[in-house]
Amino acid sequence: MAPRDRSGGMLRVAVVGGSMGGLTAALLLRDLGYGVDVFERSPVDLTGFGAGIVAHEASVRYFVGRTTMSLDTMTVPVGRYRLLDGSGALLFEEPVAYRFAAWGSLYRALLAEFGRERYFQGMALAGFSQDERGVDIRFASGKDGRYDLLVLADGIQSTGRRRLFPGVEPVYSGYVAWRGTVAERDLPARVLERIDGTLTYVLVPHSHILVYPIPGADGRVDRGHRLWNFVWYRNVEKGDPLDELMTDCDGFPHPVSLRPGRVQDRYVRELKDLATECLPEEAVAVVAATEHPFIQVVMDVASPRMAVGRVCLLGDAAFAARPHAAAGTAKAAENAWLLAEAIEAFAGDLSSALAAWSDHQTALGANLVARARHIGEGSQFRCDWRPGDPGLRFGLYEPGDSSIWTRSPRSRVVWRRPS
Numbered sequence: 001m002a003p004r005d006r007s008g009g010m011l012r013v014a015v016v017g018g019s020m021g022g023l024t025a026a027l028l029l030r031d032l033g034y035g036v037d038v039f040e041r042s043p044v045d046l047t048g049f050g051a052g053i054v055a056h057e058a059s060v061r062y063f064v065g066r067t068t069m070s071l072d073t074m075t076v077p078v079g080r081y082r083l084l085d086g087s088g089a090l091l092f093e094e095p096v097a098y099r100f101a102a103w104g105s106l107y108r109a110l111l112a113e114f115g116r117e118r119y120f121q122g123m124a125l126a127g128f129s130q131d132e133r134g135v136d137i138r139f140a141s142g143k144d145g146r147y148d149l150l151v152l153a154d155g156i157q158s159t160g161r162r163r164l165f166p167g168v169e170p171v172y173s174g175y176v177a178w179r180g181t182v183a184e185r186d187l188p189a190r191v192l193e194r195i196d197g198t199l200t201y202v203l204v205p206h207s208h209i210l211v212y213p214i215p216g217a218d219g220r221v222d223r224g225h226r227l228w229n230f231v232w233y234r235n236v237e238k239g240d241p242l243d244e245l246m247t248d249c250d251g252f253p254h255p256v257s258l259r260p261g262r263v264q265d266r267y268v269r270e271l272k273d274l275a276t277e278c279l280p281e282e283a284v285a286v287v288a289a290t291e292h293p294f295i296q297v298v299m300d301v302a303s304p305r306m307a308v309g310r311v312c313l314l315g316d317a318a319f320a321a322r323p324h325a326a327a328g329t330a331k332a333a334e335n336a337w338l339l340a341e342a343i344e345a346f347a348g349d350l351s352s353a354l355a356a357w358s359d360h361q362t363a364l365g366a367n368l369v370a371r372a373r374h375i376g377e378g379s380q381f382r383c384d385w386r387p388g389d390p391g392l393r394f395g396l397y398e399p400g401d402s403s404i405w406t407r408s409p410r411s412r413v414v415w416r417r418p419s
């Protein structure tokens with residue numbers, strides 16, 4: 001039965017942030033019978049920026065379980081992991097069962113499922129206050145509203161987190177991720193032959209790059225229509241060097257990411273020159289053919305907990321882990337799934353559900369942030385990666401659990417009332 005308030009009215013949820021975490025939570029809570037509104041700061045759809053992600057069980061669970069979409073039409077499978085050194089010599093290889101998705105296709109599919117009627121764009125959260133019965137939400141546009149539950153899924157720079165935990169800020173890792181995609185047809189055939197069907201890593205001193213295939217911009221997953229995605233981690237000193245790099249070609253600073261086409265030309269030239277100097281052909285070909293590489297600053301965020309009263313923090317807003325475990329989108333989706341499961345398990349008793357969910361998912365977030373930090377520090381600063389170390393595998397709860405087609409499904413959480 002749909003959850004109701006004391007006068008029999010439908011309970012209402014506001015989700016702030018209409019990206020992966022927000023949309024997944026919105027769909028799941030609406031499926032439970034809540035009246036859900038999504039408020040997204042961007043006035044336009046979130047397109048033209050995304051690249052590739054590892055399709056973890058959690059991030060595709062909605063499509064596979066509740067829609068007619070299939071993994072084969074959404075993802076590109078990869079069966080082999082290869083680790084090379086800067087000269088191209090093979091350091092390690094093993095079979096894997098990863099599937100890669102395009103961020104943009106997943107976002108568009110989630111939005112299509114949710115629909116646009118209650119998806120409000122150009123709505124930036126400014127602040128909120130809560131009492132025992134509800135949450136008052138205020139937007140920068142001057143609009144406001146009252147809801148039974150507020151889900152803050154507003155990303156790494158979360159306004160919501162700043163209101164809840166003013167001291168918790170993103171901490172710079174000491175390096176950035178250069179990213180980019182190139183059409184498969186633009187790669188030389190001899191390179192494609194070597195990288196086809198693989199996730200290829202190249203490890204060089206104080207840096208590493210990974211290269212893998214993702215669906216094309218139009219969603220196609222067949223050969224010749226896919227994209228190849230690279231992620232190259234490069235150390236950049238905090239202060240002037242980072243600030244200058246993150247100043248766009250029109251002179252505006254960007255603390256978190258620089259979109260394709262916004263990076264100053266000289267940095268793009270420098271990147272491509274350096275690729276030729278220190279990477280093997282498998283990686284050089286992808287970097288060199290990428291017209292507009294873009295940059296994501298690598299940061300850690302860790303909140304002390306994920307719920308305060310009737311307000312909860314989800315996805316990157318709560319915990320942002322470095323991308324090495326490839327679990328950012330999976331964690332946002334998992335947060336949303338378990339939030340819905342906890343609310344269902346506590347039969348709509350929001351206060352108990354949120355407290356139990358926060359305990360469970362705060363542990364996940366803290367663990368993931370620590371694991372990804374350890375992996376990143378190992379490549380970028382300690383230079384102690386051991387080829388074949390199982391701890392380097394992609395995974396959300398544990399290394400390796402992103403190989404979703406080779407393991408049994410996760411057992412359900414048994415929810416207990418927090419003491």
Ligand SMILES: Cc1cc2nc3c(=O)[nH]c(=O)nc-3n(C[C@H](O)[C@H](O)[C@H](O)COP(=O)(O)OP(=O)(O)OC[C@H]3O[C@@H](n4cnc5c(N)ncnc54)[C@H](O)[C@@H]3O)c2cc1C
Nearest residue numbers: 017019020021041050051103124125154155315316328329
């Ligand atoms: C456009 C875009 C492209 C991305 N592409 C990739 C990719 O290719 N590969 C990858 O691994 N990760 C990508 N990410 C990041 C990835 O989505 C997240 O790391 C992860 O999925 C967690 O998702 P999230 O929903 O918690 O946060 P995010 O995806 O960061 O979403 C947060 C959302 O909140 C909105 N927002 C922020 N502040 C406010 C506010 N005050 N009021 C209302 N809304 C607000 C933002 O506009 C954004 O849409 C991308 C994120 C975005 C926004």
